[in-house]
Amino acid sequence: MASTYSNLKIQLMATGENSGTWGNVTNDNLGIALEEAIVGSEDVTFASGTVTLTLTNTNASQTARNLRLNLIGTSGGAQNLIVPAIEKIYIINNTCADAITVKNNSGTGIAVPAGKTMWVYNNGTNVVDAVTHLTSLTLATALPVASGGTGSTTAAFSGANITSLNASNVSSGLLAVANGGTNNAFFTVSGPASSAKTYTFPNENMSVGFRNVPPVGTKTGSYTLAVTDVGEYVQVGSGGSITIPDATFAEGDAISIFNNTAGNITITCSITTAYIAGTDSDKASVTLATRGLATILFISSTVCVITGNVT
Numbered sequence: 001m002a003s004t005y006s007n008l009k010i011q012l013m014a015t016g017e018n019s020g021t022w023g024n025v026t027n028d029n030l031g032i033a034l035e036e037a038i039v040g041s042e043d044v045t046f047a048s049g050t051v052t053l054t055l056t057n058t059n060a061s062q063t064a065r066n067l068r069l070n071l072i073g074t075s076g077g078a079q080n081l082i083v084p085a086i087e088k089i090y091i092i093n094n095t096c097a098d099a100i101t102v103k104n105n106s107g108t109g110i111a112v113p114a115g116k117t118m119w120v121y122n123n124g125t126n127v128v129d130a131v132t133h134l135t136s137l138t139l140a141t142a143l144p145v146a147s148g149g150t151g152s153t154t155a156a157f158s159g160a161n162i163t164s165l166n167a168s169n170v171s172s173g174l175l176a177v178a179n180g181g182t183n184n185a186f187f188t189v190s191g192p193a194s195s196a197k198t199y200t201f202p203n204e205n206m207s208v209g210f211r212n213v214p215p216v217g218t219k220t221g222s223y224t225l226a227v228t229d230v231g232e233y234v235q236v237g238s239g240g241s242i243t244i245p246d247a248t249f250a251e252g253d254a255i256s257i258f259n260n261t262a263g264n265i266t267i268t269c270s271i272t273t274a275y276i277a278g279t280d281s282d283k284a285s286v287t288l289a290t291r292g293l294a295t296i297l298f299i300s301s302t303v304c305v306i307t308g309n310v311t
Contacts, residue, residue: 007086008037011059025059033059037088040066046096048076055084071096071112080109087124093117102127213256225296229255236265236288243268249298256295259288259309267294267310272302276310286310 003025004012010033011025018025036042042063044051053064063069064084068091071081075096083090085104094100094112103109107126112118119130143149216228218235224243225234233256236242242257244267259265264287274283283306288294292309299305 005057005059007055008033008065008088009055009057009059009062010034028059032061033065036061036065036067038067041068041070042066043070043072044081046071046073046075046079046100048074048079050080050082052082053084055086067091068093071100075100075114078111083122083127085124086122088122089130090120090122090127091117092120218260225249225255227253232256233258235260237261241266241268242288244271244274244296244304246271247301249301249304251298251300253298254295256293257288257308259290259292259294261290263290264288267306269304269306271304273304275303275305277305277307 071094075098078099081102092112099111101109101111109127110120121130142153214232216232216234218237219240220237230253235258268285289309294308294310297305
């Protein structure tokens with residue numbers, strides 16, 4: 001009976017075969033075939049095309065049997081390395097200028113990037129990653145941004161390596177405290193005084209710089225101004241009137257009133273003191289002319305000045 005061969009092409013001698021020479025076969029099995037599979041390394045040369053490795057029934061040296069395959073030569077673009085469809089692990093060292101996909105005829109394979117080394121496993125139907133999980137890992141240098149790291153060797157975050165933030169990598173919502181944020185919509189900057197100031201943005205679309213005057217809406221009945229109207233304008237429609245309350249607003253608050261009717265309207269001044277700009281008498285009420293515009297500037301919570309088309 002003749003010898004048979006394993007998947008790695010180790011010669012399996014039949015009973016009574018190779019009488020007197022079986023030692024030579026055994027030496028080739030151990031010193032060539034097994035050594036190549038366990039520790040061997042062999043160059044695989046590319047010439048701008050697919051390279052196919054095969055195994056034949058001999059225990060002599062064969063490239064496809066080696067543990068490490070060193071890919072050299074000219075790739076001329078991304079190429080394939082076809083390996084025999086047997087269960088075997090490979091170390092692939094790709095020195096070519098392009099990615100090389102290691103696969104067998106029936107599988108999709110694993111692409112080894114140019115200049116990189118990878119462990120892959122041929123399971124007989126496909127070539128897959130040999131390692132997909134590590135319980136711990138220590139890197140000699142910082143993981144770069146291009147690989148999902150920060151490029152930093154310390155725990156302290158620095159934005160120096162972040163070059164692009166957009167809707168695809170920044171989600172909406174508040175930055176949590178656990179991620180270095182405050183979990184609120186406030187930010188603190190240095191103001192004119194020595195202490196920090198807190199600024200609250202309104203819940204509206206806006207841009208830094210000059211702003212428009214947001215509308216409160218059209219009032220067609222008696223309407224008392226509210227703190228939420230500050231910095232906005234109130235439009236008065238048919239049947240509408242305005243009341244300025246006392247002890248409600250702070251110094252510097254301002255609200256505009258537009259009379260969008262065919263007649264005069266009344267602005268009732270419930271605030272302690274109300275002046276028409278340029279006069280020195282307290283007004284209990286003022287009249288805003290038809291299609292007239294008035295601005296109320298609060299000097300304190302109890303004093304205001306009204307300017308515009310008012311009498």
